[in-house]
Amino acid sequence: MKRPIAVLIVGALLFAACARVGSDAGTTTLDLLGFPRDIAGITITEPPTRIISGSATHTEILFAIGAGDAVIAVDDYSDYPAEAGALPHLDAFSPSVEGFAALDPDLVIVTFDPNDLVGGLGALGIPVWVLDAPVTIDGVYEQIAEIGEVVGHGDGAEAVIDEMQTGIAEIVAALPSDGVRHTYYHELDDTYYSIGSETFLGSLYSILGMDSIADEAGGGYPQLSAEFIIAADPDFIFLGDGACCGQTPETVAARPGWDSLSAITNGRVVVLDEAVASRWGPRIVELLGVISDSMLADALAG
Amino acid sequence: MVIGAGVGGALIGPADLRPDRVIAALLDRLPWLSIKSGLSERETAILFELRLPRVVLGLLVGAVLSVSGGAYQGVFRNPLADPYLLGVAAGAGLGATIAIVGVGSSSALVGVAAFIGALIAVAIAYSLGSTVGGRRTGSTLILAGVAVASFLTAVQTFVQQRNTDTIREVYSWILGRLGTVGWSEVGLMVPYAAVSITVILLHRRLLDVLAVGEEEARTLGVRPDRVRLIVVLAATLGTAGAVAVSGLIGFVGIIVPHTVRLLVGGAHRVILPLSVLGGAAFLVLADLIARTVLSPAEVPIGVITAFVGGPFFLLVLRNSSRSGGS
Numbered sequence: 001m002k003r004p005i006a007v008l009i010v011g012a013l014l015f016a017a018c019a020r021v022g023s024d025a026g027t028t029t030l031d032l033l034g035f036p037r038d039i040a041g042i043t044i045t046e047p048p049t050r051i052i053s054g055s056a057t058h059t060e061i062l063f064a065i066g067a068g069d070a071v072i073a074v075d076d077y078s079d080y081p082a083e084a085g086a087l088p089h090l091d092a093f094s095p096s097v098e099g100f101a102a103l104d105p106d107l108v109i110v111t112f113d114p115n116d117l118v119g120g121l122g123a124l125g126i127p128v129w130v131l132d133a134p135v136t137i138d139g140v141y142e143q144i145a146e147i148g149e150v151v152g153h154g155d156g157a158e159a160v161i162d163e164m165q166t167g168i169a170e171i172v173a174a175l176p177s178d179g180v181r182h183t184y185y186h187e188l189d190d191t192y193y194s195i196g197s198e199t200f201l202g203s204l205y206s207i208l209g210m211d212s213i214a215d216e217a218g219g220g221y222p223q224l225s226a227e228f229i230i231a232a233d234p235d236f237i238f239l240g241d242g243a244c245c246g247q248t249p250e251t252v253a254a255r256p257g258w259d260s261l262s263a264i265t266n267g268r269v270v271v272l273d274e275a276v277a278s279r280w281g282p283r284i285v286e287l288l289g290v291i292s293d294s295m296l297a298d299a300l301a302g
Numbered sequence: 303m304v305i306g307a308g309v310g311g312a313l314i315g316p317a318d319l320r321p322d323r324v325i326a327a328l329l330d331r332l333p334w335l336s337i338k339s340g341l342s343e344r345e346t347a348i349l350f351e352l353r354l355p356r357v358v359l360g361l362l363v364g365a366v367l368s369v370s371g372g373a374y375q376g377v378f379r380n381p382l383a384d385p386y387l388l389g390v391a392a393g394a395g396l397g398a399t400i401a402i403v404g405v406g407s408s409s410a411l412v413g414v415a416a417f418i419g420a421l422i423a424v425a426i427a428y429s430l431g432s433t434v435g436g437r438r439t440g441s442t443l444i445l446a447g448v449a450v451a452s453f454l455t456a457v458q459t460f461v462q463q464r465n466t467d468t469i470r471e472v473y474s475w476i477l478g479r480l481g482t483v484g485w486s487e488v489g490l491m492v493p494y495a496a497v498s499i500t501v502i503l504l505h506r507r508l509l510d511v512l513a514v515g516e517e518e519a520r521t522l523g524v525r526p527d528r529v530r531l532i533v534v535l536a537a538t539l540g541t542a543g544a545v546a547v548s549g550l551i552g553f554v555g556i557i558v559p560h561t562v563r564l565l566v567g568g569a570h571r572v573i574l575p576l577s578v579l580g581g582a583a584f585l586v587l588a589d590l591i592a593r594t595v596l597s598p599a600e601v602p603i604g605v606i607t608a609f610v611g612g613p614f615f616l617l618v619l620r621n622s623s624r625s626g627g628s
Contacts, residue, residue, distance in 0.1 A: 189470060189474070190482065191471075191474045191475075191479055191481060193470065216598055217597075218596070222596070222598075223600040224598055225316045225599075226352045226481060228598030230317065230344060230347065230348050230352065231316070231317035231318070231345075231348060232598075243406075244467070244468065244471060246405075255484070256347075256351035256352065256485065259347075260347050
């Protein structure tokens with residue numbers, strides 16, 4: 001925590017100094033810090049101090065890397081960590097340019113931009129950074145590192161990435177090394193929408209040596225038919241619809257025709273925190289832990 | 303045709319069940335036959351717990367939607383009328399959205415809320431249509447239905463926008479679904495289907511009388527208001543039941559009665575019974591496409607019926623304008 005602040009102070013002093021001396025000497029110094037930077041065509045010359053986080057994922061990342069103090073408002077779904085939940089909330093799904101501008105931010109991060117915040121806030125000189133969901137875990141690391149640089153918490157970001165990589169390596173090392181791949185059905189809602197292995201969430205399962213039964217349906221986020229799920233008889237069922245749709249291992253077992261599934265008779269139906277499972281922040285390590293615990297419990301029992 | 307569609311629906315599906323074994327398993331269920339089907343326990347469960355209730359529900363919902371559509375077209379003398387004309391869809395959509403947002407998409411409550419929403423919407427449309435326009439005619443009812451539907455849709459959109467985390471559940475409900483049904487939904491649907499179809503079919507001759515015009519019907523001793531009320535009530539009950547178990551499945555109520563009309567002519571006493579059968583067969587076939595075309599992924603059934611329905615509608619219009627308009 002101390003070092004980035006020191007760097008900042010030094011940087012700020014240098015910046016002030018260079019501004020006085022001239023631009024040619026300043027360029028190198030500022031480049032060390034990664035500034036000035038270009039976000040959506042707007043140049044920012046110093047780390048932002050009034051950030052609006054338009055997604056729960058980015059709120060988690062910003063707080064994890066130590067930039068929480070600079071966050072002034074978050075989107076409606078940001079509920080972690082608790083300090084973030086206490087900040088003013090904004091609707092990032094149909095965002096209001098004026099509403100965002102009124103808070104006088106110096107950086108806005110969103111995952112998608114339906115109401116052209118980039119253009120609207122950009123006209124006011126406020127940079128809007130659109131950071132889409134990555135496709136793999138490496139994309140997550142890149143995104144965290146990039147955010148760290150832009151908000152001036154590069155070291156915090158490196159620490160978070162290190163911790164994630166170590167955590168995931170430990171989880172993978174603890175798994176049985178028999179090389180057996182398991183199949184799973186990840187349920188997004190109670191109409192059997194699921195995920196393929198090629199999705200981001202699917203890539204996390206792949207790390208643990210699991211393949212989605214939905215791959216046969218072309219991957220992506222298909223709606224599977226109940227017949228197919230039962231015929232495929234996945235080794236594990238992961239419920240990503242406990243909160244939205246009230247699904248539990250019991251309700252799944254009570255579905256007509258589902259009681260014969262081996263995941264159900266073997267007790268391999270696991271409810272996941274769907275908020276964590278739909279974000280790509282540092283808590284994906286927790287998610288992987290829950291999934292791997294269910295695999296380990298099974299290995300111990302069987 | 304209905305039997306063909308039903309058997310086809312039972313034989314074909316994403317799970318690869320051998321057709322001969324399915325037929326053997328089905329025959330085995332007949333009281334005086336005992337045949338070893340060779341289906342495994344899981345395959346039997348797929349057939350009897352998943353595929354068959356889906357086929358049966360498809361038959362019931364298809365029959366109700368198309369006979370209600372046919373009845374509405376008769377009672378309002380409007381070829382564009384469908385069972386959702388008086389706001390059933392918008393009311394059910396609002397009810398379902400509120401239930402999904404409020405308590406989650408556990409299916410039982412959503413169905414109940416959709417059912418209640420549908421009934422309330424039609425009740426409002428009907429009472430508005432009969433007080434606003436002075437004399438209650440078909441067209442004032444239709445206009446009241448349009449107004450109520452847009453109002454409720456606006457409220458539904460608002461509720462949905464305030465709760466964007468449930469958009470997928472609401473969306474998948476709106477597109478209609480037969481994918482998650484079991485025998486319990488069939489049990490819920492049977493009474494509504496029976497009452498609605500019976501009442502509409504009993505009134506089919508009165509609809510023929512109404513077809514010559516309201517004044518003319520009155521001189522023949524038919525009370526258009528009363529016929530309209532009873533038929534709308536029956537169609538609404540059936541449609542609300544269908545919506546509650548399977549969401550919104552569009553175009554069935556338009557395509558099927560019009561096809562029947564093209565094939566056999568304009569008399570309701572013929573169109574309506576045939577619509578029951580045609581609708582049942584059509585929806586089962588549409589569902590068959592919905593669950594096989596991208597197998598093992600599903601296509602929302604509302605997409606299939608509308609995909610067929612759009613082009614078909616143009617065909618109906620072309621043919622009716624060629625024969626001098628309706």
